[in-house]
Amino acid sequence: MYKLWVTIKKDCKILLRDRTGILLMFVMPIILVVVVTSIQNSTFQLIGKSKLPLLVCNKDTGQASLQLIGAINRVGLLKVSPLPKNESPEDIKQAMKDKDAQLAIMIPADFSEREGAKAQNSANKSLKSFGLQPDSTRHKAFLPEPPFTLYFSPILQESLRFSVQSGLTSALQLVEGRETLRKLYYAINEKQLPPDLENEMLNTQSAIGMVSVSKTGGLGLPNTTQHNVPAWTIFAMFFIIMSLSASVVREKTSGSFIRLKTLPTNYNVGMVSKQITYLGVTLLQALVIFSMGIYLFPLIGLPGLNLPSDLTALVIATVITGWCAVSYAIMVGVFATTQVQGNGFGAVSIVILSVMGGLMVPSFAMQGGLRTVSNLSPLHWSLQAYYDLFLLGGKLSDVFVNLIPLFIITLVFQLVIFLQLKRKNLI
């Protein structure tokens, strides 16, 4: 026990004197959590509160285009900035560059005329189906073309582009619906549709009910902090590979290791000491990042972190995650022959395991084989356990299903470490 205690003291002192290592283990993850949460939070705010600028070149002189612009404004996602009527498609592209706008639409000169014809056509069909006489006036025939063109920057993320597309479609449907309704009303009643009736029929403004389904039945809506802090805490814990694998390689390749091999103490003591020391580091990382989420985030305008109700489950999940991270780092360290190998492989492999594990792309969005592959990443099981605790209000019994695979992966890492040290005649 004395040997282990002295070895832990030695490892702690070396760790504390490695300022770069401490920077990598504590400061960098903190910066990462703050930056990622802030950016994601501002993105959500962009969608929820702020509006994306949309350049509009309206070549049409009719009412339908004005109604369309009004409807776009009411969708709430976009802020319309008008462009001169005579802009060519090339001018619109240039304007997007000049004004740093990601989106623009060009409404053609015959937009109102087309929408009118389309509405009349729909109204006629409806009248026919009611058994009434449709309007017999001949209207100009139009080729089936998109009613207007949306220009977008490739920088715009696909998910955001789809949101914009569905917003514009809703606005267009509103315009077309109004026009059809007016035509129908006129055909039946031979007078204009009263504005109050039109508003009542078109602007129902029915809000969708939102209920967050958690295990506790709580109604709290998840926020960016609840998503990001647990995820990036796991990433930070696994990122100690940069310091720990380097420490193992450094000890292995330095003169000190030759002496350790000649002393009457098994190298297992050194391995156990490293595991205890660095497990302490991972727990401290989690404590620091969670505390930051709770106390610092609200001060800088980010949503505060709410700890799970089952703190015992949180501690157990964190300890197993930390132990798994430490085991993985040591495993890489015992195989690597240089620090560059250990750090290079370690860093890249953690990013890959993070992607596989759903830290960067949610696991539920992965298809078929990829979802199976994600089960191989220890970060996946850690993340699922944390999400169960932080987002679903789960208890220890709920997260066991995630902690058991994580524990098994950890034991596999330990076995590989043991076999490699044995093969190298180090234990």
Place this chain on the structure above:
Amino acid sequence: MAVSVEHLDFRYPGSEDVLLSGLNLAIAKGESFGLFGPNGAGKTTLMNLMTGVLKPSAGEISLLGHKMGGSGKKVNRLFGFVPQDFSFYRELSAVENLEFYGAWAGLDSKRTKKRTAELLSILGLEDVKDKEVGKFSGGMKRRINLAIGVIHNPSILFLDEPTVGVDVQTRHAIISYLKELNDNGTTLIYTSHQLSEAETLCRQMALIDSGKIIAEGTLEELSKKYKKKSLEELFISLTGKEFRD
């Protein structure tokens, strides 16, 4: 016997090059034994085999009657090793290094503290005992390297070029201390390219070349047999003047 080496062969796994072949060596208890040879002759390899850093391909090594490579590491309590490369944690102070290596050598806290104080005093490191060893001068690093090797008062001390790259004062201090240890019964097994230094320290010696012992005995015996006045002349006559590395 302090050290017994029988029919020792060594080559690195997967390599065809035999570094040591059929080597036999016997070193008596309390001896001060020098192992000399040109670069690449196999001195360090033999030292690493005798200390268990490497495993022999064939043959047997015993220290004070205990077979090396047997079960457990009890035999490792019997010897100390001062490798040619600095073997300590550069980030730790002299005291912290001695505390750690003392524990790993099997000493308890009290004995480690006592030996640490003694060694720091003997080797003139008291004033820098709390300074990070990485910031030591070359001579101080050699002295702490030696202190760690003897922290547990070993019966046999293996020294691989313990005075390389040090000034006259440090060399004198190290050699004096080694003589004192030998006078008190510690068996010394020593390699060096400093042949004049070796003449003053070693009673028995062996010349090794191309993985084989080519001459063995006291300096007097070897001088008489090969009709050479000094160890250096003997060395050149037996190993030639060609570069070996």
